[in-house]
Amino acid sequence: MKHGVRAEQREQTRRxxxxxxRRLFAAKGYAGVGLAEIVAAAGVTKGAFYHHxxxxxxxxxxxxxxxxxxxxxxxxxxxxxxxxxxQQLVTGCLTFLTATAAPDVQRVMLVDGPAVLGWAEWRALDxxxxxxxLAEALEVLIESGVLxxxxxxxxxxxxxxxMNEAALWLAGSAGDSDLDDTKTALTRMLTALRAxxxxx
Amino acid sequence: MKHGVRAEQREQTRRxxxxxxRRLFAAKGYAGVGLAEIVAAAGVTKGAFYHHxxxxxxxxxxxxxxxxxxxxxxxxxxxxxxxxxxQQLVTGCLTFLTATAAPDVQRVMLVDGPAVLGWAEWRALDxxxxxxxLAEALEVLIESGVLxxxxxxxxxxxxxxxMNEAALWLAGSAGDSDLDDTKTALTRMLTALRAxxxxx
DNA sequence: CCTTTCGCGTACCATTGGTATGCGAAACTG
DNA sequence: CAGTTTCGCATACCAATGGTACGCGAAAGG
Numbered sequence: 001m002k003h004g005v006r007a008e009q010r011e012q013t014r015r016x017x018x019x020x021x022r023r024l025f026a027a028k029g030y031a032g033v034g035l036a037e038i039v040a041a042a043g044v045t046k047g048a049f050y051h052h053x054x055x056x057x058x059x060x061x062x063x064x065x066x067x068x069x070x071x072x073x074x075x076x077x078x079x080x081x082x083x084x085x086x087q088q089l090v091t092g093c094l095t096f097l098t099a100t101a102a103p104d105v106q107r108v109m110l111v112d113g114p115a116v117l118g119w120a121e122w123r124a125l126d127x128x129x130x131x132x133x134l135a136e137a138l139e140v141l142i143e144s145g146v147l148x149x150x151x152x153x154x155x156x157x158x159x160x161x162x163m164n165e166a167a168l169w170l171a172g173s174a175g176d177s178d179l180d181d182t183k184t185a186l187t188r189m190l191t192a193l194r195a196x197x198x199x200x
Numbered sequence: 201m202k203h204g205v206r207a208e209q210r211e212q213t214r215r216x217x218x219x220x221x222r223r224l225f226a227a228k229g230y231a232g233v234g235l236a237e238i239v240a241a242a243g244v245t246k247g248a249f250y251h252h253x254x255x256x257x258x259x260x261x262x263x264x265x266x267x268x269x270x271x272x273x274x275x276x277x278x279x280x281x282x283x284x285x286x287q288q289l290v291t292g293c294l295t296f297l298t299a300t301a302a303p304d305v306q307r308v309m310l311v312d313g314p315a316v317l318g319w320a321e322w323r324a325l326d327x328x329x330x331x332x333x334l335a336e337a338l339e340v341l342i343e344s345g346v347l348x349x350x351x352x353x354x355x356x357x358x359x360x361x362x363m364n365e366a367a368l369w370l371a372g373s374a375g376d377s378d379l380d381d382t383k384t385a386l387t388r389m390l391t392a393l394r395a396x397x398x399x400x
Numbered sequence: 401c402c403t404t405t406c407g408c409g410t411a412c413c414a415t416t417g418g419t420a421t422g423c424g425a426a427a428c429t430g
Numbered sequence: 431c432a433g434t435t436t437c438g439c440a441t442a443c444c445a446a447t448g449g450t451a452c453g454c455g456a457a458a459g460g
Contacts, residue, residue, distance in 0.1 A: 004426075004427070005425095005426065005427095006425090006426055006427070006436095006437075006438070009438075010437090010438065013438080013439085029315070029318075030315070031231065031315075031316075034415080034416060034417080035416075035417065035418085036415090036416080036417095044439075044440090045439070045440050045441080046417090046418080046419095046440085046441095047438085047439050047440050047441075048438070048439050048440075049439095050418075050419080050439095051437085051438060051439065052438095055417080055418080056416095056417065056418090106319075110319075111314050111315050111318075111319050112315050114311050114315070115229070115230070115231075115311050115312050115314070115315030115316070116231075116315070118229075118311075119306075119310075119311050119368050119372075120372060123368075123369070148388075150381070150384070150385060150388075151377075151378075151381045151385075153369075153373075153375075153378070153381075154366065154369075154378065154381045154382035154384075154385045154386075155385050157362075157365050157366050157369040157382075158362040158363075158365070158366050158382070158385055158386060158389065159362070160365055161361045161362045161363070161364055161365020161366060161368075162357075162358040162359070162361045162362035162365075163358075163361070164361055164365065165357050165358070165360055165361020165362075165364065165365075166354065166357050166358050166361060168319050168323075168361075169323070169353075169354075169357040172319075172320060173353075175353075177351075178351075178353070178354065181350070181351045181353075181354045182354035182357075182358070184350070184354075185350060185351075185354045185355050185358055186354075186358060188348075188350075188392070188393065189358065189389055189392060189393070191392070192388070192389060192391070192392020192393070193388065193389070193392070204457075204458070205456095205457065205458095206405095206406075206407070206456090206457055206458070209407075210406090210407065213407080213408085234446080234447060234448080235447075235448065235449085236446090236447080236448095244408075244409085245408070245409050245410080246409085246410095246448090246449080246450095247407085247408050247409050247410075248407070248408050248409075249408095250408095250449075250450080251406085251407060251408065252407095255448080255449080256447095256448065256449090
């Protein structure tokens with residue numbers, strides 16, 4: 001790691017571009033923001049931008065990765081605070097609903113992400129940050145006999161999709177009890193998967 | 201309704217633009233296809249296009265509506281073939297997984313839709329075509345005591361999101377048993393919501 | 401048959417993502 | 431410390447795209 005004045009300024013410029021890109025992408029969507037606006041907000045020019053990123057898409061990829069890592073860390077922290085593996089799953093899922101409540105997370109990670117990068121790449125990035133934790137938690141619970149033995153992949157995607165859509169809906173819903181109701185419904189769905197729930 | 205040569209040609213041109221738009225949007229995504237390509241494929245010019253649609257976005261809105269109505273009709277038909285309300289729900293949900301398997305449905309309706317139109321408008325259109333059926337089916341089952349009494353909105357979004365994500369995953373998954381496994385997991389989740397499942 | 405309507409083609413414009421090139425200061429080198 | 435290289439960045443420019451203004455020619459209406 002270099003520590004000269006040059007390397008420092010370089011990193012500062014890169015961080016500013018990522019920060020302003022995140023702010024603008026969240027506010028106006030990927031297609032609604034031009035490079036001119038981004039570089040102006042960052043106080044640089046297009047020449048500087050293309051020195052740091054190959055394309056507008058590359059900047060979005062960087063922003064999305066940062067958002068996903070932030071959400072993943074928040075969820076993982078909440079889950080790790082629980083002792084019981086089952087409670088880790090429930091807490092992690094419920095935390096996800098609130099961690100993705102911020103508008104910038106919504107638009108970048110849940111709405112524009114799949115369309116801009118393509119679903120496959122978006123899925124791969126999500127897998128690396130948060131979905132992997134979900135799958136691992138499910139596997140542990142299956143191995144320990146808490147959950148009925150079954151393939152984890154379908155379950156992971158069903159739950160992941162359910163939480164994503166619920167988070168988007170909650171952001172625009174006016175009802176005060178919607179969050180609690182959703183948490184209740186989600187908890188009920190998770191509980192239903194248990195081997196001792198009488199289903200299966 | 202006029203029936204002259206002129207009105208007929210007009211409708212023909214409009215249908216061709218919608219058809220080619222759907223084909224190209226599905227193949228390359230909304231941002232990946234230009235108006236020039238669309239009008240060339242339809243055998244007309246941009247002048248004709250803007251005589252029928254206000255913008256590229258308006259064409260996409262028309263295409264998306266058509267796709268959603270097709271999926272909604274397919275799901276509703278399968279559900280209506282069942283007598284028992286509970287079986288209508290299960291059959292409808294399972295049919296959704298196969299009805300959205302076509303690549304054009306995936307990209308237009310599930311990936312690009314929310315990003316291009318914005319999540320709110322996309323949700324409103326989805327509500328009008330398929331999600332409304334789901335909500336109605338859930339309400340019937342709650343009223344008849346099959347499902348535990350609970351708010352339907354959170355449940356609708358959780359299930360809708362789960363099915364959307366599962367459909368996208370299934371399209372790219374290589375495993376032969378993935379579809380069956382997903383249907384099993386989805387059925388298990390639905391069954392868990394029943395008032396007599398011991399949960400809640 | 402003469403006028404009006406209108407579906408559509410042609411020519412054009414503004415903006416956007418992306419590139420080629422030059423400059424000036426920081427970082428090596430003797 | 432002078433000379434040279436490196437490199438972060440700015441300027442000027444290009445091709446393509448969504449969108450508009452306007453004109454033509456055939457069908458619709460009297």
